[in-house]
Amino acid sequence: MLFNPSRDEARRFFIQSWQKHTAGAPLADLERIVVAVLLRHPEYHRYLSEDYLDRDWPPEVGETNPFLHLSMHLAIEEQLSIDQPLGVKAQYTALCAACGDEHSxxxxxxxxxxxxxxxxxxxxxxxxxxxxxxxLRTKVRQFGGKT
Structure with missing residues (x-):
């Protein structure tokens, strides 16, 4: 189901992973990755409830959609784990060195x-x-790193 989840399914997965984490319940591999991403974003913890399943964050309002942001982190984690597209892991390593940290x-x-x-x-x-x-190569250069 998570290979092509609906918006609600994806949001529920983040919410349920966080709930399991806070309850101290065992986590599956993907849930552990989600929780690691969530721990780097305490500003989004308030949205991890069913109350936010239907909320929209229109770009013109200027707010970041926390679920989209978290999903992009998850997509990047997957890219890095399998180096797809080929070479993305090397660019990430160069960006980490250039930016000074993994999250940036x-x-x-x-x-x-x-x-x-x-x-x-x-x-x-x-x-x-x-x-x-x-x-990504351009960004590495912009931060003074080597591609």
């Missing part, structure tokens, strides 16, 4: 993911991993 590096990667998706939508094509990797 992941936020730069999120920007790159968003830009790649924007390009795909604009050209009505599939996301191009070459664009994503080029963006």
């Amino acid at each position: 590096a992941q936020h730069q990667m999120m920007d790159g993911l968003g830009e790649m998706i924007w390009h795909a939508q604009r050209s009505q094509s599939a996301p191009d991993p070459a664009i994503y990797l080029d963006i």
Whole structure:
């Protein structure tokens, strides 16, 4: 079910993972990854209840959608675990060195993911991993690192 979850299913997974963590219940592998991401984002803990399943965070209001942000972290964790697209792990390592920490590096990667998706939508094509990797290389250079 988590391979292509609905918005509500994805949100429920974050909420349930957090509830299991706070109750001290055993966590599955993916739940442990989710909890690690959540622990780096205490500002989103207040949204981890059923009360927020239907809430929207329109970009024009200026708020970040916490579930989208957390989902992007999760996507990046998956990319890094399997080095897909090929070379993303090396760019992440370079970004970590250039940015000074893993969390900042992941936020730069999120920007790159968003830009790649924007390009795909604009050209009505599939996301191009070459664009994503080029963006990451540019970000490494911008932070003074080596690609």
